[in-house]
Amino acid sequence: xxxxxxxxxxxxxxxxxxxxxxxxxxxxxxxxxxxxxxxxxxxxxxxxxxxxxxxxxxxxxxxxxxxxxxxxxxxxxxxxxxxxxxxxxxxxxxxxxxxxxxxxxxxxxxxxxxxxxxxxxxxxxxxxxxxxxxxxxxxxxxxxxxxxxxxxxxxxxx
Amino acid sequence: xxxxxxxxxxxxxxxxxxxxxxxxxxxxxxxxxxxxxxxxxxxxxxxxxxxxxxxxxxxxxxxxxxxxxxxxxxxxxxxxxxxxxxxxxxxxxxxxxxxxxxxxxxxxxxxxxxxxxxxxxxxxxxxxxxxxxxxxxxxxxxxxxxxxxxxxxxxxxxxxxxxxxxxxxxxxxxxxxxxxxxxxxxxxxxxxxxxxxxxxxxxxxxxxxxxxxxxxxxxxxxxxxxxxxxxxxxxxxxxxxxxxxxxxxxxxxxxxxxxxxxxxxxxxxxxxxxxxxxxxxxxxxxxxxxxxxxxxxxxxxxxxxxxxxxxxxxxxxxxxxxxxxxxxxxxxxxxxxxxxxxxxxxxxxxxxxxxxxxxxxxxxxxxxxxxxxxxxxxxxxxxxxxxxxxxxxxxxxxxxxxxxxxxxxxxxxxxxxxxxxxxxxxxxxxxxxxxxxxxxxxxxxxxxxxxxxxxxxxxxxxxxxxxxxxxxxxxxxxxxxxxxxxxxxxxxxxxxxx
Numbered sequence: 001x002x003x004x005x006x007x008x009x010x011x012x013x014x015x016x017x018x019x020x021x022x023x024x025x026x027x028x029x030x031x032x033x034x035x036x037x038x039x040x041x042x043x044x045x046x047x048x049x050x051x052x053x054x055x056x057x058x059x060x061x062x063x064x065x066x067x068x069x070x071x072x073x074x075x076x077x078x079x080x081x082x083x084x085x086x087x088x089x090x091x092x093x094x095x096x097x098x099x100x101x102x103x104x105x106x107x108x109x110x111x112x113x114x115x116x117x118x119x120x121x122x123x124x125x126x127x128x129x130x131x132x133x134x135x136x137x138x139x140x141x142x143x144x145x146x147x148x149x150x151x152x153x154x155x156x157x158x
Numbered sequence: 159x160x161x162x163x164x165x166x167x168x169x170x171x172x173x174x175x176x177x178x179x180x181x182x183x184x185x186x187x188x189x190x191x192x193x194x195x196x197x198x199x200x201x202x203x204x205x206x207x208x209x210x211x212x213x214x215x216x217x218x219x220x221x222x223x224x225x226x227x228x229x230x231x232x233x234x235x236x237x238x239x240x241x242x243x244x245x246x247x248x249x250x251x252x253x254x255x256x257x258x259x260x261x262x263x264x265x266x267x268x269x270x271x272x273x274x275x276x277x278x279x280x281x282x283x284x285x286x287x288x289x290x291x292x293x294x295x296x297x298x299x300x301x302x303x304x305x306x307x308x309x310x311x312x313x314x315x316x317x318x319x320x321x322x323x324x325x326x327x328x329x330x331x332x333x334x335x336x337x338x339x340x341x342x343x344x345x346x347x348x349x350x351x352x353x354x355x356x357x358x359x360x361x362x363x364x365x366x367x368x369x370x371x372x373x374x375x376x377x378x379x380x381x382x383x384x385x386x387x388x389x390x391x392x393x394x395x396x397x398x399x400x401x402x403x404x405x406x407x408x409x410x411x412x413x414x415x416x417x418x419x420x421x422x423x424x425x426x427x428x429x430x431x432x433x434x435x436x437x438x439x440x441x442x443x444x445x446x447x448x449x450x451x452x453x454x455x456x457x458x459x460x461x462x463x464x465x466x467x468x469x470x471x472x473x474x475x476x477x478x479x480x481x482x483x484x485x486x487x488x489x490x491x492x493x494x495x496x497x498x499x500x501x502x503x504x505x506x507x508x509x510x511x512x513x514x515x516x517x518x519x520x521x522x523x524x525x526x527x528x529x530x531x532x533x534x535x536x537x538x539x540x541x542x543x544x545x546x547x548x549x550x551x552x553x554x555x556x557x558x559x560x561x562x563x564x565x566x567x568x569x570x571x572x573x574x575x576x577x578x579x580x581x582x583x584x585x586x587x588x589x590x591x592x593x594x595x596x597x598x599x600x601x602x603x604x605x606x607x608x609x610x611x612x613x614x615x616x617x618x619x620x621x622x623x624x625x626x627x628x629x630x631x632x633x634x635x636x637x638x639x640x641x642x643x644x645x646x647x648x649x650x651x652x653x654x655x656x
Contacts, residue, residue: 001513004273042276043292045269047301049333049340051561058544059298069506073513079277122334124325133336 001078005067007044008060009078011037014089015096021068025107030064031056032110033096039117039157040092042085050123054115054138095155102144112141112148117157167218171356175222180244180320181251185218187312188453189255193217195456198354200260201423204487205415208362213254213261219353224250226375227342227349236380238339242330244322246342249330250349255313256303258438259460260427263420265299267427268438272296295440302443304328309447338561341386345562346543347374347399355402358410366405370395382572387565396564396577397584400542407540408593418489418599421534426464426480435467461485476529479603488606490534490599493622494629502590504637505539511636512537512596515629522600526621532601540593543585545578563589598625 001009012019017033020026035048035055046063048055071078080086098109115138119130127149135142152158165182166174177185184190193214197203203210224247231237238246258264275294297305307313308324317324333340342349352371359367370392377392388396410416430436446452461484467473468481482488516535523530544562565574566583578589600621604614 002273003270003277007273007276010277043295044276045272045296045298045301047298047332049344050336065505066509069509070513073510073517079279081276085276118334122332123329123336 001067001070004044005063006078007081008034008063009067009071010081011042011044011085011089012064013078014081014086015093017096019064019068019071021065025105027061027064028053028107029110031060032107032114034060034064035114036092036096036110036117036155036157037089039121040155041088042081048118048122050118054111055118055122092155095151095157099147099151102147104141104144108141109144109148112138112144113152115141116145116148117152169215169219169222170360171219171353172222175218176225177218177221178244178247180316180322181221181247183316184248184251184313187310187316188450189306189310189313190214190217190252192453192456193254193257195458196254196257196259196261197457198261199358199410200263200416201419201484202410202413202416204419204489205413206362206364206410209358209410211357211361213257216354216357217251217254219357220253220349221247221251223349223352223375224342227378230376230378231380234379241326242337242339245327245330246339248317248322248327249343252303252307252327252331253343253350254299254303255306256297256299256301258299258302259455259457260423261299263423264427264438264460267424268296268431269298271428271431272439291441293437293439293441296438297440297443300332304331305440305444306447307331309444311448311450338380338385341562345386345564347396347564351399351403355399355406358406362410364406364409366402366409369399369402374399379567381565381567381574383574385565385574387567387574389567393566393577393580393583396566400585400588404540404542404593412538412540412595414492414495414597415489417536417597418492418534419484419487421536421599422480422483422490422601425531425534426467426477426484427460429473429477429480430463430467433467433471435471436463476531479529479532479601482603482606483601486606488601490532490601491605491618492597492599493618494596494598494625496596496629496633497594499591499593502541502592504594505592507637508537508539508594508596511632514632514636515596515598518625518628522621522625525624526600526617528600528602532603534599535596536599537596538594540595542588542591543578545576545589598629 009019012030012033015033015037017029018026019030021030032054034044034046038044038046046057046060048057081089095113096106096110098104098106102109104112112134115134116130119125119133120127125133131145134145149158165177167177169175194212196213198211198213198216199209228238228243228246258268272294307317307327314324317327329335330343333344344350352374355369356367356371359365373392373395374388377389379387379389381387431438443452446455464481464484468478468485473481483490512535519530519533519535523533545560560576563576563578565576566580567574577583577585580586602614602618604610
């Protein structure tokens with residue numbers, strides 16, 4: 001693994017996101033978790049664009065794929081992140097768990113959080129427009145928009 | 159509008175390229191003029207002398223292609239909204255504005271260096287921050303380009319003078335738009351590729367750029383869902399450009415000497431960053447943009463930095479050899495190659511093989527008394543399309559790269575399908591295939607000295623023989639390829655492609 005891939009591993013470890021790439025939901029969780037980590041202040045330098053499941057980085061996809069396939073080869077380990085980044089991720093981690101009253105998988109919850117945030121910050125939509133976009137494109141997630149909004153605000157990402 | 163076509167640039171591919179007043183102002187800006195001295199193909203000109211065209215000419219070409227596509231969409235009754243039209247032309251013109259000197263080699267080095275600052279042991283409280291500024295932040299070239307559009311006083315001034323929104327331009331630039339037009343700028347068949355494949359062939363004399371550009375331009379449509387697509391007439395043209403790209407990469411970009419030189423350059427850049435001789439953190443670049451010194455940081459600048467390092471900063475022996483390798487064109491020698499095509503699902507084993515090969519470097523370094531830093535492992539799993547995951551498209555359907563695969567308009571219903579699902583397309587057979595390559599390179603210092611050349615050649619052959627048996631055995635254990643390319647005999651056996 002190169003240094004960048006190691007940092008991805010350290011980041012998702014700190015967020016308690018499994019480094020699995022076999023299924024679409026596994027990869028979705030990785031994508032959105034790293035996106036939110038970057039927005040929370042652990043900037044790993046991955047550019048994101050809007051795609052079908054919300055913000056997505058092809059660059060990151062290549063890195064977590066290689067990291068997942070090669071981690072542990074001959075005992076190659078990963079150093080932890082610096083303390084200040086670990087602190088940020090520790091604060092973010094609870095936000096990534098779907099609340100008890102939200103009937104979504106973790107991948108879906110992360111997709112909702114990340115999409116809402118991206119639409120507001122980078123696409124430049126108002127809250128009303130963002131809600132309409134999510135209702136149109138991700139209807140199955142839109143029921144929990146208000147909860148997602150609250151959680152983003154609590155996490156300092158609102 | 160942004161001014162009627164005021165000027166023309168004579169281009170070797172397209173003849174007269176018409177540019178609006180705004181576009182000419184952008185081209186005349188210092189930030190854009192910098193691209194005259196940033197080569198599209200990095201250090202490839204050291205091997206292919208004609209491969210020295212600039213990102214400047216490529217960006218003008220990409221803008222031209224974008225314009226022709228926009229005209230096609232208008233002609234076919236599906237124009238972009240007027241406000242979007244100029245934004246997309248500008249985004250094509252500016253798409254490479256953020257490229258660092260020697261582009262990809264520099265960017266790879268910087269990505270890894272700045273990532274390492276996030277995990278190095280802390281020294282005191284600050285580590286990689288000074289006065290609260292995070293100096294471990296690094297921007298890849300697309301993000302830097304978007305930032306330059308805003309932070310470069312001259313560029314931002316020009317854009318706002320023509321009443322265009324910088325935020326809107328940045329959204330197009332970075333695929334922050336919701337519309338599907340983003341594929342015009344970034345996808346398997348985009349303005350970037352349509353230009354560079356032909357431009358590279360033109361300048362190098364290589365035959366791989368003979369694409370049917372006319373069809374790729376005139377047959378562009380929007381389907382009933384607003385997806386960009388091509389009519390069935392263009393299906394072969396799409397196959398052709400994707401195949402052309404494959405050969406262009408194999409013959410030029412992945413040429414053994416080009417790759418070797420780029421690997422060394424990447425390592426040298428990393429040394430410059432670690433020694434703080436060069437700083438590419440966001441905070442520093444912002445400052446250099448503000449002071450207008452960033453515009454001088456082109457390919458020549460990097461060579462000067464390497465020379466400065468060699469002369470003034472006491473490089474150790476290995477560092478000095480790396481610098482000489484670049485400055486005197488003494489490329490590292492390839493001592494092992496594994497190359498084959500196979501299914502995508504072999505990728506995991508291939509990457510594990512690569513990792514295990516890398517672990518052999520310290521032992522090789524000791525055995526042949528060549529510093530570890532002079533050894534390189536290069537690997538690639540080349541894809542014909544951006545589609546990355548799984549053989550079963552239905553199972554993995556909706557994956558993001560799927561959206562960038564070219565689509566074919568079907569019949570009169572107005573729907574389109576991705577080309578990889580079109581049975582008469584070559585991509586239908588090839589999308590799940592990969593071309594796997596792994597090479598081992600080493601800088602043999604004596605190679606540069608004619609008096610020591612014979613001994614160096616013998617050393618190289620000895621290394622190649624030893625490594626081949628070791629890595630071939632590893633290949634059998636980890637990958638289990640059916641055939642292995644042998645090196646360095648002439649008339650080497652190569653496996654058939656399909």
